[in-house]
Amino acid sequence: MNELTLLLTLATIHTIGLISPGPDFALVVQNVARYGRATGVYIACGLALGIGLHTIFSLTGVSFVIQQHETLFMLVQLAGGSYLLYLGLSALRSTYLSWHQPAAAPTQASTEQITSPHMALVKGLVTNLLNPKALVFFVSLVSTLVPASVSWWFKGTAALMLFALSLAWFSLLACWLSSSSMQQRLQRASRYIDAVCGTVFSVLGGSIVLSRVLG
Known part of the structure; x- marks a missing residue:
């Protein structure tokens, strides 16, 4: 298999992985519902940076060394x-606060808000970079x-390509979700979105921690 064919194969598999719902997808949906398009796009930039770094680490053997070191x-x-x-x-x-303490919810939420593009970008980057399943996926790929x-x-081309594909997908997702019709629906369903995303993150994170503690 020549390098051009290999790049196309990587792009195809990575695209399938991108459009499959997971923590990155949930993070974009949740934050677009809360804060709108701009925050969603900066989250997308952070996620794409994380994927680019995962690609570089995997291609240079860093991720493989981490995986092999127990x-x-x-x-x-x-x-x-x-x-x-x-x-x-x-x-x-x-x-919980939005359902049971409606008067206190805005105050509490203000302490957890993403208040700058930098915060949104870092949140996307850290979420992707610290996802152990992403490390295993790229090492395996x-x-x-x-x-x-x-x-x-x-x-270098592979890292740039996967970064660009990730940025394009998550940015388009953020823009679509923040269209006027979708934004109204998301805002009405924001508490349900938080509940679903919170459950996804909690189950995934809890299962990872529990498996390591018990293992």
């Missing part, structure tokens, strides 16, 4: 699982498809 990989899993669990519990707490003999041109 203690280091356990720490990465615990950190990532704990962060996802934190996101989930925060969303569930917000849902690279080890299965990419031979060790590929050129540095290929590695």
Whole structure:
């Protein structure tokens, strides 16, 4: 398989992975519902940066070394699982306040708001970068498809390509969700979105932490 064909194969598999619902998808939906298009796009930039870094780490062997080092990989899993669990519990707490303490909800929410583009970008970056399942996905993808003999041109192009695809997908998702008709629906359903996203993050993060503690 030549390098051009290999790039197309990587792009196809990565695109399928992107459009499959997961923590990154949930993060965009949740934050567009809360804060609108601009925040969603900055979240998308952060997610794309995280994916670009995962690609670079996998192609250069860094992620493989982390995965093979049991203690280091356990720490990465615990950190990532704990962060996802934190996101989930925060969303569930917000849902609880909106249902049971409507008068106190705005005050509480103000302490958790994304107040700048920088905060949104960092939240997207950290969420993707600390997701242990993303690390395993990229290590598996690279080890299965990419031979060790590929050129540095290929590695750089692959990283830029997967970054660009991720940025395009999540930005388009944020823009679509923030259209006037969709935004009204999302705002009406915001507490339900928080509940669903909070459950997804909590179950995923909790299962990762629990598996490491019990394992």
